[in-house]
Amino acid sequence: MRLVRTVAELRAALAASGEGETGLVPTMGAYHGGHLALLRAARQENDLVVVSLFVNPAQFDSGDDLAAYPRDEERDARIAAEEGTDILFAPAVEELYPPGYQTWIDVEELSRGLEGAARPGHFRGVATVCCKLFNLVRPTRAYFGQKDAQQVAVVRRMARDLHLAVELRIVPTVRDEDGLALSSRNARLSPEDRRRALALPRALATRDPERARELLDGAAVDYVEVADFEPRVLAAAIRVGDTRLIDNVVLEGDLE
Secondary structure (H helix, E strand, C coil): CEEECCHHHHHHHHHHCCCCCEEEEEECCCCCHHHHHHHHHHHHHCCEEEEEECCCHHHCCCHHHHHHCCCCHHHHHHHHHHCCCCEEECCCHHHHCCCCCCCCCCCCCCCCCCHHHHCCCHHHHHHHHHHHHHHHHCCCEEEEEHHHHHHHHHHHHHHHHCCCCCEEEEECCCECCCCCECCHHHHHCCHHHHHHHCHHHHHHCCCCHHHHHHHCCCCEEEEEEEECCCCCEEEEEEEECCEEEEEEEECCCCCC
């Protein structure tokens, strides 16, 4: 695996890689089983696998949340290499957002509800950084997890509207044995908080918004809604202690 930190190094590494289909896995690190599923899908389906490792400040609405995001580049790089990554792009913030940076992408309608309402500006940051990565890598396919269903919808619309020649590949949500969707934020949960958090996947498993709301009664609920994404999902977000958790279940199609 080649570790590159600048746009120039990335372009040189891509130019030296030869022809073939390229898979891109955009990540912010703190790898868990959900990330491994993305890496393995990309490795299986492409000649070249490029992984980005970048904690994108533009998609955080709180400086404290950004500071608290787990970072362990050495561990993440080791995992990426073990999973067959060819190029790991780990830029500094200044590399993607240099002084004077002022260009942003805003997917207006899809960014407004659910997570967009709870985290103003979040999806502007997501759409912008994904567009930059798509332009830099020019992947055949890009890999995202179904757990972040609204993010998928935003990136898909951005790619369509801007005529970007990339296929989005959506990997089913990976869950622990107790049903909780894997997330870097789960590490913040105490044993008691984790027990309380299990109400979220149990509620969504009903695939019924009214029943889900009943099962989440007493929890700090941000939303429980059916979202008309591709495919339609029942999505919810709750707060357990200081940790905010999101999850969804697909109401149609093949993804779980």
